[in-house]
Amino acid sequence: MADRLGPLLRHALLLLGAAVMLAPFVLMLSLSLKPPAEIFAPEFRLLPVQWAAVENYTAAFTKVPLARFLLNGFIVTFCIFAAQAVTALPMAYALAKLRWHGRDTAFLLVLAALLVPPQVPAIPLYIALWQLDLLNTYAAVILPSTISVFGIFLMRQFFRTVPDDLIAAARMDGLGEFAIVWRIMLPTAAPALAAFGCLSFIWNWNEFFWPYIAVQSEQLMTPPLGIAFFSDTEAGTSWGPLMAAATVTTAPLVLAFLLAQRAFVRGVTMTGIK
Amino acid sequence: MASVDLIGIGKRFGAAEVLRDVTLRVADGEFLAILGPSGCGKSTLLRILAGLEGADRGEVRLGDERVEHLPPKARNLAMVFQSYALYPYMTVRQNIALPLEMRRLSALQRLPLLGGLLPGTALRRRAIAEDVAAAAEPLQLTHLLERRPAQLSGGQRQRVALARAMVRHPAAFLMDEPLSNLDARLRTEARAEIMALRQRLGATILYVTHDQAEAMAMADRVAVMQGGRVLQLAPPQELYDEPTSLEVARFVGSxxxxxxxxxxxxxxxxxxxxxxxxxxxxxxxxxxxxxxxxxxxxxxxxxxxxxxxxxxxxxxxxxxxxxxxxxxxxxxxxxxxxxxxxxxxxxxxxxxxxxxxxxxxxxxxxxxxxxxxxxxxxxxxxxxx
The missing domain is CATH 2.40.50.140 (Nucleic acid-binding proteins)
Structure with missing residues (x-):
């Protein structure tokens, strides 16, 4: 009896945790289907009595350019991830597999950079972008995130598991160091890169602070900025369409995670090769 | 093929002196085994010859040319590793072809799609495919060319590693314990394969091993190493009958x-x-x-x-x-x-x-x-x- 109670208790606890995590999303979905009168009704129902899904979702796409925000989100996150991969892979290779003076110090600095909150360099970055006359462009959103310290760290940890003989063989076969990064390390690191891609996508898709500073034009806003737009409009907050927009904005994340889940788990547990 | 000379090689890793004034002269077409317990510096010596590691002192010569300053790819040497070091996500065919692609195609010609459109690429790719087939055939790899290393047995992987080494006709073969991951029966087979390869190509071979039976069975001469020094360099029988030191005497023979x-x-x-x-x-x-x-x-x-x-x-x-x-x-x-x-x-x-x-x-x-x-x-x- 006692040995059955253990797993039961564990699962109950996990279920409770899952419920707490999921509750806001369920609420969001539920509210996005309801007309204003029901949103503020004293008793809570999961499903609306009178469905307002069509109205809310139509409003989300018409009152603000939500489609445009989504497109901006995709452009920005894709460019950031591409740049992060292009910079993190060679850096991680150099930190993991090459011997050079100051390597350990450099790695320490990379680790230290993980501790710096993004708000700290915000003002210098803003001034730099202003001097380059890049404020209020895609570049303003993308450039500050092109180097991911976390990406370098993650890939470096993964590259350390790649056998040295493989690199020696590649050198004997005539590959240069960059060719080794792209032709040997990158394919073996695909799961780790997919995991990092997933995280990078989620972070940058959800990023509010920096785009809020860097971008004023409605044409360039990313989804979180766009949602904030709803409550800023003078008519007051319209909760139904706001929740509808939030649901639409969250959907790509859930979808991306489901698609990349296997690679993600494989990458995070670092059982790439052998 | 070429002769290989290592003259007065010294190497230390921090405080540890790994190689002390090692001199080995390998004649063109000779099979030299470097025999020693693990940690005696034999693998480091091979890596210095390959250019994967720099020596602190000494000369490395291939034929008449000094090569200390050359990177591995400019030395035209091929190496077979204990772990085989096959590229895991490439097929056997791609594994064997890679060293040829790196040498015969320009960086532009190697590009996935664009490269195929450049003049000369198709012709060179065809020549590479022929050479890959010619290397695979004597090692019975022809039917395995589309497999990936993970789908092969240990013996097959070992043969792929040999094929990848011989496909570009290097000046010499460096083999770093190539048989120690095989079981006893396969090891005997692989020995025969290496001997056959040697006969066919007249290859200069430097063969690192800790297994004295392997060294005795295959090599023309054996260099016994211990503590970063060559204790004795002699043909196998002489090594067995006339050891110059007790260490050699105890290490050779079972x-x-x-x-x-x-x-x-x-x-x-x-x-x-x-x-x-x-x-x-x-x-x-x-x-x-x-x-x-x-x-x-x-x-x-x-x-x-x-x-x-x-x-x-x-x-x-x-x-x-x-x-x-x-x-x-x-x-x-x-x-x-x-x-x-x-x-x-x-x-x-x-x-x-x-x-x-x-x-x-x-x-x-x-x-x-x-x-x-x-x-x-x-x-x-x-x-x-």
Whole structure:
């Protein structure tokens, strides 16, 4: 009896945790289907009595350019991830597999950079972008995130598991160091890169602070900025369409995670090769 | 193919001196084995030759050219690794083709789609495909070309590694324990494959191993290394019969050579385990020395070392008789015919007579020793009771 109670208790606890995590999303979905009168009704129902899904979702796409925000989100996150991969892979290779003076110090600095909150360099970055006359462009959103310290760290940890003989063989076969990064390390690191891609996508898709500073034009806003737009409009907050927009904005994340889940788990547990 | 010269190579990793003034000259077409226990510096030496590691001192020559300053890809050497180091996500065909693509195609021609449109790419790719097929055929890899390394057995992976090494006709082959991940039967097969490859290509081969049987069976000459030094460089038989030091004597051959303490008697004759032996040394009388005797040089006789049989290990045609010297308890192994050992079950005593032996001083260096004419083995002390 006692040995059955253990797993039961564990699962109950996990279920409770899952419920707490999921509750806001369920609420969001539920509210996005309801007309204003029901949103503020004293008793809570999961499903609306009178469905307002069509109205809310139509409003989300018409009152603000939500489609445009989504497109901006995709452009920005894709460019950031591409740049992060292009910079993190060679850096991680150099930190993991090459011997050079100051390597350990450099790695320490990379680790230290993980501790710096993004708000700290915000003002210098803003001034730099202003001097380059890049404020209020895609570049303003993308450039500050092109180097991911976390990406370098993650890939470096993964590259350390790649056998040295493989690199020696590649050198004997005539590959240069960059060719080794792209032709040997990158394919073996695909799961780790997919995991990092997933995280990078989620972070940058959800990023509010920096785009809020860097971008004023409605044409360039990313989804979180766009949602904030709803409550800023003078008519007051319209909760139904706001929740509808939030649901639409969250959907790509859930979808991306489901698609990349296997690679993600494989990458995070670092059982790439052998 | 080319000769390979390593001259006065020195290397340290931090405080550890890995190689001390190592000189090896390998003739064009020679098969040289570098034999030593793990950590003796043999792999580092190979990596220095390959250009994967820089030497602190010394010269590396390929043919007449000094190559210390050249990166690995400019040295035209091929290496076979213990782990095979095949590219895991490439097919066998791609693995074998990669070294050719890197040499024969320009960076632009190697680009996935665009490269195919450039003039000359198709022609060169066809030539590469032919060479890959020619390399795969003698190693029986033709039907495996589309597989990935993970789908191959150990022996097959080893053959792919060989094919990848030979496909571009390097100046020399460097092999770093290429057979140690194989089981005993496959190892014998792979040995034969390497020998055949050598015969076909007339290749210069440097072969690093810790397995003395492998080195003895394949190499023209063997360099025995220990502690970052070459102890002896000689053909296998000479290494076995005439070791220049006790370390070499104990490392080469299985079971290791018996080493028993001995001393030089008044007239220069050699005494050990209560016997005056039929050899003479010019070393000062009274010197403590070590006598090295191969297991097969010991035979039961009317005169000799008194020993007690501890256990018998039957190997089929022959047997190893593990004994202890009756006086000192020192271990002694004799290799006898299987038929002979039945007469000496464990627990019995007998006399073992050495047919031939080598002499070493207290530092383990070889001492000269001559046969006393007409001498027979006698006891150095009065018979007991």
């Amino acid at each position: 079971p290791p050579m018996n080493a028993i303490p001995a001393r030089i008697g008044a007239e220069g004759h050699v005494e050990a385990a209560g016997c005056i032996l039929p050899w003479r040394s010019s070393v000062a009388p009274g010197t403590q020395v070590t006598l090295g005797i191969r297991a097969e040089a010991l035979a039961p006789a009317a005169q000799g070392f008194p020993v007690r049989v501890e256990r018998v290990e039957r190997l089929g045609a022959e047997a190893l008789m593990h004994c202890a010297l009756s006086r000192s308890g020192e271990a002694l192994v004799a290799r006898l015919d299987a038929a002979q050992v039945g007469a000496h079950p464990p627990g019995t005593s007998l006399l073992l007579m050495p047919g031939r032996a080598v002499l070493f001083d207290a530092q383990g260096d070889r001492l000269p020793m001559t046969l006393r004419h007409g001498a027979a083995i006698t006891s150095s002390e009065p018979a007991y009771g």
